[in-house]
Amino acid sequence: MRKYLLVIFVGVNLLLGGVNGRFYKDAEREIDTNGMSAVGDPGMRRNGLRVAFEAWNFCNEVAHEAPDMGSPRAADCFDVSIMNGSDSTLLHKVSEADNKLGIGRTFKGLSTEAMHRPDLYAVEKELYLGSLCEVSDSSKPWQFWMVMLKNGNFDTKAGLCPENGKPKPPFTTTKNFPCFGEGCMNQPTLNHWPTHLLGDGTMRGWFNGTYDLDADIGKGLTNLSFYEVIWEKKLGSGSW
Known part of the structure; x- marks a missing residue:
């Protein structure tokens, strides 16, 4: 039996080496929350948030996990x-x-086939996280709002991207994709501050990280491919 996730995408960020990107809620910006949503949480007003993170390379795959980061799926x-x-x-x-969780580490529902294959592992990990987050308070259960990152750094001579599911040999291109190493398609680091309830009744959390694996973002962001997603909401009022 096939398993499916019902998710709502809230952001896509394309990061190239040397570009800084940051997503956050602008408290001074008027946001229309009167729109309709076919599924999930219209207007993102629900106190109990469901937000997830996923990262892909240029081939729409994982290929290799970043060191000590696990599979690039989180919630x-x-x-x-x-x-x-x-x-x-x-x-x-x-x-x-x-x-x-990353390749070689088991969880409920993980297949033997996916245990050591990063692309399959990411799919099954996302399903597992979805099972933990699922909201069944309507006739259409849903799992989370999704933040997606996609790496635009691509070495066309590395032969990493399949074509129609089959290996494709290296090829040349006239497009100028900046590269910084073999393949140029590593997954990013991921730091997570789980949502906290602050003393003033604000709930706040974040994801951030970089594609520059040897970087220390605590020392500054100059020339780093930095991303950050922050969410916050007053308990009992407003929207995320």
């Missing part, structure tokens, strides 16, 4: 629990151990 999903009539806490449904 931040939680419900809000109100205790004693007023005190609230966030009940996270995905652990950081779940987010760090």
Whole structure:
């Protein structure tokens, strides 16, 4: 039986070497939240957020996991629990151990075929994260809003991209894709600050990272392929 995920894409970021990108909610920008959504969370008003991360290379595959990062799929999903009539806490449904899962590490539902194959592993990990995050409060269960990154650095002479599922030999191109190493298609680092409930009632979390695997983003972002996605919302009001 085939398994499917119902997700809603909220952003696509194409990163080339030397370009910094940042996504965040602009508090001063008027956002129309009166629109309709066929599935999920219209207007992103639900307190219990469901947001996930995925990264692809130029071939729409994984190919190789970034060192110590696991498979490039992650999620931040939680419900809000109100205790004693007023005190609230966030009940996270995905652990950081779940987010760090990578080839060779098992989880519920993982097939033997996918255990050591990064492309298949990423697909099955995403299904697993979706099972942890699934919202079944309507006739159309859904899993999460998805943030997607796609690496645009591509060495056409590396022979990494298949064609119609079959290996394709290296080829030349007149397009100028900046490269920084063999293949030029590594997956990014991923840092995650799980959503916290702050003292003023704001819920906030983030994903960030870089494609420059030897970079220390704490020392500055000059000439780094930095990305960041921040989400925040007041508990009980507004939208993400």
